[in-house]
Amino acid sequence: MTTTEPNRLLVLGGGTAGTMVANRLHRRLPGWQITVVDKSDIHDYQPGYLFLPFGTYTPAQVRRSRHAFIGDGVELVLGEIDRVDAEKQAVFLQDGRTLDYDYLVIATGTTPRPDQTPGMLGPEWHKSVGEFYTYDGAVALAEQLANWRGGRLVIHITELPFKCPVAPLEFTFLAHDFLVKRGLRDVTELVFVTPLDGAFTKPVAAKHLGTALAERSIDVETDFMIESVDQERRVITSYDEREIAYDQLVTIPLNMGADFVGRSGLGDELNYVPVDKHTMQSTEHATIFALGDAGNLPTSKAGSVAHFSVEVFVENFLELVSGRPMTHSFDGHANCFVESGGGKALLLDFNYDTEPLTGTFPLPRVGPMTLLKESRANHLGKLAFRHIYWNALLPGRPLGLPSDMTMAGKNVE
Numbered sequence: 553m554t555t556t557e558p559n560r561l562l563v564l565g566g567g568t569a570g571t572m573v574a575n576r577l578h579r580r581l582p583g584w585q586i587t588v589v590d591k592s593d594i595h596d597y598q599p600g601y602l603f604l605p606f607g608t609y610t611p612a613q614v615r616r617s618r619h620a621f622i623g624d625g626v627e628l629v630l631g632e633i634d635r636v637d638a639e640k641q642a643v644f645l646q647d648g649r650t651l652d653y654d655y656l657v658i659a660t661g662t663t664p665r666p667d668q669t670p671g672m673l674g675p676e677w678h679k680s681v682g683e684f685y686t687y688d689g690a691v692a693l694a695e696q697l698a699n700w701r702g703g704r705l706v707i708h709i710t711e712l713p714f715k716c717p718v719a720p721l722e723f724t725f726l727a728h729d730f731l732v733k734r735g736l737r738d739v740t741e742l743v744f745v746t747p748l749d750g751a752f753t754k755p756v757a758a759k760h761l762g763t764a765l766a767e768r769s770i771d772v773e774t775d776f777m778i779e780s781v782d783q784e785r786r787v788i789t790s791y792d793e794r795e796i797a798y799d800q801l802v803t804i805p806l807n808m809g810a811d812f813v814g815r816s817g818l819g820d821e822l823n824y825v826p827v828d829k830h831t832m833q834s835t836e837h838a839t840i841f842a843l844g845d846a847g848n849l850p851t852s853k854a855g856s857v858a859h860f861s862v863e864v865f866v867e868n869f870l871e872l873v874s875g876r877p878m879t880h881s882f883d884g885h886a887n888c889f890v891e892s893g894g895g896k897a898l899l900l901d902f903n904y905d906t907e908p909l910t911g912t913f914p915l916p917r918v919g920p921m922t923l924l925k926e927s928r929a930n931h932l933g934k935l936a937f938r939h940i941y942w943n944a945l946l947p948g949r950p951l952g953l954p955s956d957m958t959m960a961g962k963n964v965e
């Protein structure tokens with residue numbers, strides 16, 4: 553390859569999607585200069601945050617050094633990204649360094665932004681106003697729950713989209729279980745507050761999950777668009793002036809893409825990069841792709857989506873750089889375990905066109921996992937995923953799961 557041919561791939565963000573894509577392409581594109589930029593050397597297994605407040609995982613089990621997962625031959629640059637100049641094909645870091653690219657992958661994910669809701673940040677942040685979408689928040693919430701003696705425990709979603717849309721439901725089910733085991737369920741009111749008109753976005757899943765909440769006597773407050781938090785009075789207020797009192801609030805703050813995406817003129821109003829939903833290519837710039845939570849794909853923001861879409865992207869990218877049309881198409885496939893407590897979980901499998909259905913996964917009739925139905929096998933699958941994540945997914949080893957959703961094993965009602 554001559555030096556005039558494009559051979560520089562710059563990956564912004566070394567989380568789930570960025571790490572996978574760099575490791576996979578490094579093996580497939582010898583001679584390419586692949587660079588990953590991230591602001592810190594800490595890589596967290598974010599799905600593990602769910603288990604920290606209940607003491608199921610220790611903090612050490614969800615945290616590793618990023619260096620351990622970026623393969624030899626891929627350069628890891630540590631620094632905060634300030635801006636992308638798409639015309640000049642250059643990225644500026646806050647410390648003054650400039651990185652030029654031929655192709656750019658934006659994989660800087662999405663971040664909880666409590667600063668966007670009046671009153672959410674304040675002296676009670678990470679105390680009576682808790683969250684489990686960051687490492688610090690999940691660790692602080694573990695302490696709050698360890699000291700819990702009863703009252704109103706309110707789990708609250710600010711707005712869609714947010715990553716792992718089932719996580720607040722999982723937290724609610726696990727909280728129920730935790731309180732039952734400690735003899736505190738009878739003295740705790742559990743309330744699930746959502747801006748949606750039901751437990752979940754998709755009708756069949758919403759019905760199943762709504763039933764699971766009702767069976768556990770968990771109150772559901774729907775269509776709640778939060779306006780503010782009053783930390784002194786311990787109430788949240790909606791735009792239609794409903795007030796909900798809490799003793800402990802567990803909130804999912806507004807999620808937003810990285811600020812530099814907005815500053816660079818590459819994002820929508822929430823700093824997500826508009827992309828073609830089948831190729832993840834920027835709708836504005838042919839040399840830019842957004843993978844994982846950073847893009848505006850109309851499917852769940854989830855590690856499973858990052859995984860399946862990276863597989864499609866890698867095959868397309870190999871075609872693109874060899875001058876051929878991109879022939880692979882991402883179908884929006886998402887695969888989400890929903891912990892329901894008692895050592896069980898449900899499993900949702902869906903894509904852009906097909907909502908989660910009942911049945912078995914991955915094999916028809918045999919399973920061993922059950923779709924939209926609680927089972928022990930699903931729970932064990934969820935726990936096993938932490939090992940799969942560190943040892944297979946991040947290094948870019950094949951998992952043997954098709955990136956496209958299949959109808960095999962699904963019941964069409």
Ligand SMILES: Cc1cc2nc3c(=O)[nH]c(=O)nc-3n(C[C@H](O)[C@H](O)[C@H](O)COP(=O)(O)OP(=O)(O)OC[C@H]3O[C@@H](n4cnc5c(N)ncnc54)[C@H](O)[C@@H]3O)c2cc1C
Nearest residue numbers: 565567568569591598599633660661716844845854855856
């Ligand atoms: C509580 C919780 C539970 C979850 N459970 C599940 C689950 O069960 N199943 C599932 O599939 N998914 C789950 N997820 C979602 C999953 O973790 C994310 O969807 C996935 O990590 C997205 O990958 P990503 O690469 O797009 O972003 P990330 O993995 O978040 O990586 C983004 C990277 O960009 C870096 N970055 C951002 N801005 C900058 C900047 N300006 N400069 C430099 N670097 C920057 C960050 O440091 C980070 O390393 C869960 C998430 C949470 C929070």
